[in-house]
Amino acid sequence: MDIVKRGAAALGAIGTVQKKSAATRERVLDAAARIFREHGYAATTLNDIADAAGLKTASLYYHFGSKEELVEEVLRIGTTLVLEAVKSRLAQLPADASFRDRLKVAVHAHLDTLLSLTDYTSADIRIIGQVPADVRARVWPLREEYGEIWQGLLQFGKQTGAVRTGADLGLMRMLILGTLNYATEWYKPGRKPVSAVAEEATAMILGGIGTAP
Amino acid sequence: MDIVKRGAAALGAIGTVQKKSAATRERVLDAAARIFREHGYAATTLNDIADAAGLKTASLYYHFGSKEELVEEVLRIGTTLVLEAVKSRLAQLPADASFRDRLKVAVHAHLDTLLSLTDYTSADIRIIGQVPADVRARVWPLREEYGEIWQGLLQFGKQTGAVRTGADLGLMRMLILGTLNYATEWYKPGRKPVSAVAEEATAMILGGIGTAP
């Protein structure tokens, strides 16, 4: 399985032997994630997706009830992938890991997922603002769950004195996630490795860009 | 003129007496900026815009040659407004102003423009990734011009020793602008003033969220 296109299969692989419909469904989701990510929801036609998946448009309806159902699934996979990545990387740290180490790991996991491992998460972040409102409402709880991981991390930082006082943690969280998420708009593979971006982002988040005043 | 909807008029006001077509054109652009910002380019129909501007759809063609021409104008106005705001606020500083003060002013001007003064700039930032490629290519030079202001600011910071060494200024710039720009996705007026967001963003950019290690 192609690591760059981790997505549907990573979440729901039945085993080595896969039903034909599951394989096709995965192909469709992969194509959808990529094209939604590039062109947005509204400008992506079902024919674009079908072509990329090697089907005719109407065949998509065997696997998904509607365009909305398809995009909702892409969004769920996208959020789930980054949530699992960050959570699992954090869980691998020793129990006495510092806030700085935890933040570093979370930033790396987030950006790895977003910028190199999968189209789903970047599709999620790029199009969530423009999918139909009912779709967005349905996937919102999952996104909030992901936000809670970061909120918990910042809370830990505050309790251990590693995060400066006086700041609104909610606002801080939004700024941090914004810093990371906007990378989907400008990052181009090839010029710099994701790890370099993650390093610089971590440094900026933790210590800013300035020298001591 | 409504300050919240600064846009076309702010850039091209002829004087107190305005031709009818200029007034209508402005109404159309204002409506377009708002709706493109909310719904994206592809999901916004010309009928949505016409309704909001108080015209019938086909009348838009008297003022703009196409949907593409209309969105291109919105993008230009959006970028121009934030560019002028940041540049003019920086120009008002004393010649010996510190890097910290300059950065603070630039962040405030950027976020003021983006989050409260006009729909155009936030429309620009939210939809630039999804407009037709030829439109994006045509407005790209103007966006680069805006980026150069920030690059110059960071260069100044580096030269004066106010920006830590060893970092790639281009990457730093993208992360900073990303932090600011993503606020269009999450900021909701009413909960917190823009100035509070700008203060926190400035603090994070300059000194990070951490306490001294």
Place this chain on the structure above:
DNA sequence: TCCATTTTCTAACTAACATTAGATAGAAAT
């Protein structure tokens, strides 16, 4: 007030798009 110009409207067009229904082909089970 009249007339030329400007601005908007109506009517129509074409292509595109999401979706449906039934037919067909492929795959699996017996």
Place this chain on the structure above:
DNA sequence: ATTTCTATCTAATGTTAGTTAGAAAATGGA
């Protein structure tokens, strides 16, 4: 080999969206 089920296709539908052309209404100047 046959039957049943699964998966995809073809053909069609209805709606919508961007656009065009000409008619009608509004505006402004003399």
